[in-house]
Amino acid sequence: MNEATTMNIAPGILRIDLSSSVARVATYALLDDAPSRDVLLVDAGFRGGADQIDAALRTVGRALADVRAVFITHAHADHSGGLADVIAAAPGATVIASAGDRAWVEDPERHMSDNYDWPATYGLPVPEAVLAALRSMLGPGVPVRRIVKEESEISVGASWQLRVVGVPGHTRGHVALRDPRSGALLVGDAIADGVPPSYYESSVYRATLDHIRALEPRMLLGCHYSPRLGPAVAAMLDEATKQVDEAHAIIRDLVAIAQEPVTLPQAAKALQARFGDGGETRRWAWAARGHLDALMRAADAEPARVGNVPAWRQAR
Numbered sequence: 041m042n043e044a045t046t047m048n049i050a051p052g053i054l055r056i057d058l059s060s061s062v063a064r065v066a067t068y069a070l071l072d073d074a075p076s077r078d079v080l081l082v083d084a085g086f087r088g089g090a091d092q093i094d095a096a097l098r099t100v101g102r103a104l105a106d107v108r109a110v111f112i113t114h115a116h117a118d119h120s121g122g123l124a125d126v127i128a129a130a131p132g133a134t135v136i137a138s139a140g141d142r143a144w145v146e147d148p149e150r151h152m153s154d155n156y157d158w159p160a161t162y163g164l165p166v167p168e169a170v171l172a173a174l175r176s177m178l179g180p181g182v183p184v185r186r187i188v189k190e191e192s193e194i195s196v197g198a199s200w201q202l203r204v205v206g207v208p209g210h211t212r213g214h215v216a217l218r219d220p221r222s223g224a225l226l227v228g229d230a231i232a233d234g235v236p237p238s239y240y241e242s243s244v245y246r247a248t249l250d251h252i253r254a255l256e257p258r259m260l261l262g263c264h265y266s267p268r269l270g271p272a273v274a275a276m277l278d279e280a281t282k283q284v285d286e287a288h289a290i291i292r293d294l295v296a297i298a299q300e301p302v303t304l305p306q307a308a309k310a311l312q313a314r315f316g317d318g319g320e321t322r323r324w325a326w327a328a329r330g331h332l333d334a335l336m337r338a339a340d341a342e343p344a345r346v347g348n349v350p351a352w353r354q355a356r
């Protein structure tokens with residue numbers, strides 16, 4: 041079994057870094073120090089990771105059975121795939137998610153087709169081995185018992201309240217948790233770090249970056265990078281904003297000057313050429329479509345087709 045590493049972030053906030061042969065992701069455990077000893081788990085990790093979470097909790101005198109609620113920041117396989125395992129060990133725990141990501145939490149097959157397999161329709165097939173790895177991270181669907189939105193309150197024990205912040209973009213229903221006690225924002229994957237960034241509808245993602253900046257968090261607790269503190273918070277937001285603005289200009293110009301409608305592989309290649317590798321071209325599909333959809337929403341582009349695949353052209 042892989043072993044989790046843990047880090048005490050602030051009083052009552054434990055970061056648990058999980059790893060497997062296919063994924064690495066951090067979850068967070070919020071620990072009530074009152075007699076209730078309640079644990080709020082922020083994200084459930086991937087399928088098969090629950091034993092690592094349990095072992096990590098035992099280093100601070102708790103266990104998975106103490107989990108009273110699981111807050112899902114967003115439904116990606118490495119954040120929600122372990123939910124069924126967690127609930128098996130903590131059967132009374134309340135599963136909390138947003139309306140936007142609920143269907144993916146509850147229905148892994150729909151999650152696979154909506155989120156992971158769609159680029160195939162656009163000319164960027166996803167290799168079977170990649171789909172198999174993603175599928176291996178997803179456990180059975182679990183019913184969401186509580187739906188939250190902006191400003192919903194989440195309690196840990198009797199005296200610790202956190203607020204939900206809507207941070208859509210990376211997924212359509214992505215939510216974060218704001219902790220007034222530490223000034224931390226448990227931000228999931230709402231802010232991209234490095235390449236390729238991954239978001240639906242780039243203008244929604246960009247607005248989320250502005251929203252987070254306005255909250256002035258003292259600390260950003262993401263799931264795929266180390267905690268950002270103090271000046272590093274603004275630096276990360278500024279870098280992500282610069283990246284999404286530049287990417288938008290690239291796609292806007294590509295559509296504007298193209299003689300023929302632009303396909304998703306062409307748009308993905310244009311981003312890859314500017315921002316460096318980030319692996320195979322298909323990994324840029326999410327960002328590329330995010331910008332093309334933003335152009336459509338702004339009525340700067342319209343749908344077209346090239347052969348059998350959807351494409352985009354300058355609006356006339």
Ligand SMILES: [Zn+2]
Pocket residue numbers: 114116210229
């Ligand atoms: Zn994600």
